[in-house]
Amino acid sequence: MAKPALLLLHGMGKFTAPGKAAKGKTAHGSFGKEFIKAATESLQRYEKYQSKSIEDFVEIHEFNYDAWFDKMRKEMANRSKAMKDRLDAVAGKYGVTFPLDLAGLLTSLEADFGDDDFFHTHWLDVIFYTTMLGAKVRVDAGIKIAELVTSHEQGNVHIMAHSLGTAVLHDTLHLLYRPESDPEDQIRDLHPTNHKLGSIWMVANVSRLINSFTQLANPMKSVVKPGDAGCTNFFFNVRHKMDPFTWLSRFDPVNNGAWVPESIYASAYKNIVTDLVVEGNTHSFTQYLNDPAVAEPFLHRLTPFEVTLTEMDKVREEYSKQSINGAFAVLEDSFHNLRVKEVGSWREFLDAGEALQVAAEKIKNGL
Amino acid sequence: MKRITGVVFLFLFIVTNGYADTTVGFSCIEDTAEKSQFFPEIQASARKINQAVCDAILAPTRKSITEGFPRDEVAAFGGLVKNSVDARFGTVKLDALQKQLLYFEAILATGDRYPKAMPRFNVEKSIDPRDPKIFYYFSGNQKEQGFLTEKEEKKCEAEATLKAPCSVVLMQLDLAIFPYQRNANAFTAHDTQAKLGELSKQWDSYFEGARAQSFVDIAITTLIERSHFKTDHLVGPPERQWFVLHPNVVVENVEAGPDGENTKLALTIEWIGVNWWRDSVIGMPFGISLTSLYSDRPEVNDVGHGVSLYFDNKYMIGYANHGGKNGIFVSMDLLKLFEDKTKEAERYRENIKGLLE
Numbered sequence: 001m002a003k004p005a006l007l008l009l010h011g012m013g014k015f016t017a018p019g020k021a022a023k024g025k026t027a028h029g030s031f032g033k034e035f036i037k038a039a040t041e042s043l044q045r046y047e048k049y050q051s052k053s054i055e056d057f058v059e060i061h062e063f064n065y066d067a068w069f070d071k072m073r074k075e076m077a078n079r080s081k082a083m084k085d086r087l088d089a090v091a092g093k094y095g096v097t098f099p100l101d102l103a104g105l106l107t108s109l110e111a112d113f114g115d116d117d118f119f120h121t122h123w124l125d126v127i128f129y130t131t132m133l134g135a136k137v138r139v140d141a142g143i144k145i146a147e148l149v150t151s152h153e154q155g156n157v158h159i160m161a162h163s164l165g166t167a168v169l170h171d172t173l174h175l176l177y178r179p180e181s182d183p184e185d186q187i188r189d190l191h192p193t194n195h196k197l198g199s200i201w202m203v204a205n206v207s208r209l210i211n212s213f214t215q216l217a218n219p220m221k222s223v224v225k226p227g228d229a230g231c232t233n234f235f236f237n238v239r240h241k242m243d244p245f246t247w248l249s250r251f252d253p254v255n256n257g258a259w260v261p262e263s264i265y266a267s268a269y270k271n272i273v274t275d276l277v278v279e280g281n282t283h284s285f286t287q288y289l290n291d292p293a294v295a296e297p298f299l300h301r302l303t304p305f306e307v308t309l310t311e312m313d314k315v316r317e318e319y320s321k322q323s324i325n326g327a328f329a330v331l332e333d334s335f336h337n338l339r340v341k342e343v344g345s346w347r348e349f350l351d352a353g354e355a356l357q358v359a360a361e362k363i364k365n366g367l
Numbered sequence: 368m369k370r371i372t373g374v375v376f377l378f379l380f381i382v383t384n385g386y387a388d389t390t391v392g393f394s395c396i397e398d399t400a401e402k403s404q405f406f407p408e409i410q411a412s413a414r415k416i417n418q419a420v421c422d423a424i425l426a427p428t429r430k431s432i433t434e435g436f437p438r439d440e441v442a443a444f445g446g447l448v449k450n451s452v453d454a455r456f457g458t459v460k461l462d463a464l465q466k467q468l469l470y471f472e473a474i475l476a477t478g479d480r481y482p483k484a485m486p487r488f489n490v491e492k493s494i495d496p497r498d499p500k501i502f503y504y505f506s507g508n509q510k511e512q513g514f515l516t517e518k519e520e521k522k523c524e525a526e527a528t529l530k531a532p533c534s535v536v537l538m539q540l541d542l543a544i545f546p547y548q549r550n551a552n553a554f555t556a557h558d559t560q561a562k563l564g565e566l567s568k569q570w571d572s573y574f575e576g577a578r579a580q581s582f583v584d585i586a587i588t589t590l591i592e593r594s595h596f597k598t599d600h601l602v603g604p605p606e607r608q609w610f611v612l613h614p615n616v617v618v619e620n621v622e623a624g625p626d627g628e629n630t631k632l633a634l635t636i637e638w639i640g641v642n643w644w645r646d647s648v649i650g651m652p653f654g655i656s657l658t659s660l661y662s663d664r665p666e667v668n669d670v671g672h673g674v675s676l677y678f679d680n681k682y683m684i685g686y687a688n689h690g691g692k693n694g695i696f697v698s699m700d701l702l703k704l705f706e707d708k709t710k711e712a713e714r715y716r717e718n719i720k721g722l723l724e
Contacts, residue, residue, distance in 0.1 A: 080581065087634065130589075131582075131589040135602055143563045153545070175599065176600075187562040188555055193484040194484060194548065194555065196487070227509050228507050267494060269494075299496075312497065
């Protein structure tokens with residue numbers, strides 16, 4: 001049996017794309033490096049694996065869409081900058097207010113797309129994804145998934161996505177897999193049985209929230225689920241209790257047979273809720289992955305992970321000592337205006353981000 | 368001559384390939400795993416099917432994936448697996464395993480030209496590392512999965528034909544069955560990958576070859592073409608691009624303007640426009656926009672209103688009415704094209720002149 005393949009999809013923010021390394025190998029991108037570091041640290045906490053790396057057990061692949069988003073926003077900015085000056089000049093000269101003012105304003109906003117501030121490197125990713133640019137990203141993600149399913153065995157491809165990546169992954173799989181796949185289709189869909197994934201890891205899952213903006217596919221009713229009607233054997237949903245991005249339109253199916261049969265829910269779905277605060281940014285991918293509550297089932301699924309219950313408990317206890325005293329209270333205080341809501345809006349999404357930034361900064365600076 | 372050869376080649380390609388599923392870049396996968404200890408006859412049969420599927424896929428005259436598919440061998444494989452497992456397990460009865468084998472036999476027999484599903488036999492660790500159990504099931508029949516209790520695990524050890532824990536025996540069964548579906552499922556995924564590659568190239572053409580859009584244009588295109596994007600499969604770019612409040616720099620000529628002021632640089636704003644970026648009824652990319660134009664010229668209204676026509680995603684020509692005075696404008700690209708043609712004509716003229724002298 002070949003090593004399992006793990007495909008990683010990053011969230012919003014700046015991530016370098018994987019590149020070519022010597023001898024035809026791939027050099028990992030920044031998200032891949034983050035993952036390898038965190039997963040290896042988690043693995044090495046267990047005595048038997050102290051000299052091991054996650055790459056000894058898992059073949060790491062990445063799908064990067066940020067590099068293309070970055071290219072698009074910079075191209076838009078460059079075009080707009082050239083146009084902006086001319087518009088300003090003409091509008092002033094002729095005393096024309098509308099529509100040159102409006103066009104000027106729009107062009108001016110777009111000219112700032114090239115800036116590398118938080119809005120343009122993070123929020124703009126989400127905005128871009130909700131437009132037709134997202135459709136292109138999904139096609140490219142589909143290619144990567146189909147490539148891995150071709151080269152690896154049925155059930156031997158696993159995917160982990162974080163934040164915005166969970167929406168990219170959900171939407172792509174929903175459009176890529178269909179049970180009624182017809183061999184004469186123009187583009188043959190992948191089959192939920194024949195091309196079944198080993199496991200899906202949705203870390204800080206915002207797929208329902210993003211779907212409330214795009215109206216593309218409801219994650220509660222899609223093929224992205226475990227079991228016979230789904231595209232994966234196992235589904236892991238991970239969230240931090242104090243990650244406000246997971247408070248809006250939370251993906252949290254209940255075991256009543258509506259999403260998947262109850263026996264499948266019990267044996268193939270796991271909802272992991274973490275609560276330790278080791279770094280102020282509770283949305284951070286590495287904080288999620290470092291937490292033994294996540295690392296344990298992850299390593300159990302993708303590596304041999306021959307570890308006793310006693311050692312698992314010991315590792316959890318040791319890790320909990322890294323928790324920052326008082327951080328939970330700071331987060332609670334910062335989020336006092338935020339609510340867990342069934343339907344989230346853009347405004348609330350932005351509010352959640354701002355509140356988290358404030359709290360993370362406070363914790364970083366010693367509360 | 369080159370063109371005729373190309374057409375003949377294309378014709379031959381279509382005749383010989385028909386349905387264009389993609390074998391380019393596909394290599395058959397040979398199962399080289401260790402020998403299955405308990406089920407060598409299943410493994411041998413599975414490998415034979417895998418090879419037959421490979422031969423069918425790579426057959427030069429094949430018209431579709433279903434042609435030459437070893438339908439009968441695959442349909443019989445389910446029965447062979449069940450009989451072999453029954454014989455090997457002897458008196459050991461695992462209820463869930465029986466259900467799984469019956470499912471497998473039935474599923475391989477369904478479908479007309481080739482089975483709809485070619486599942487794998489899975490032997491998995493339970494989801495919770497703190498509650499270790501072994502589950503087993505064929506993909507597609509997870510709802511009837513079995514799990515090995517400690518008591519069941521030992522049943523196989525007591526059986527003379529097995530003498531191993533049941534989990535080990537089941538893993539050997541997975542090893543034996545696994546190869547039969549390898550090429551079939553890898554090839555269908557490869558074909559999907561190749562077709563999606565074509566879609567991705569269409570997207571590249573859109574962003575590189577179609578008219579450049581601002582973010583507002585992209586947003587409005589997303590909105591107007593939403594039915595295209597909300598289909599149940601991955602899609603390429605839409606046929607039409609839309610533009611709103613899109614600024615442009617043009618050169619305008621107003622015949623009725625004062626002498627020396629006829630031709631001037633101007634700015635246009637497309638209020639709304641549409642562009643068939645790939646092709647159109649006129650046989651080439653074509654777009655039309657409602658446009659206002661702003662230019663500074665004595666005795667002529669600064670603002671004119673009219674239309675712009677786009678050709679081939681880059682050349683624009685338009686008309687604007689400045690309070691009764693007509694203006695014709697062209698994009699910088701079109702002007703450059705005229706300039707290039709003028710320079711070219713001038714060069715020819717000079718060459719001919721030189722030859723005559």
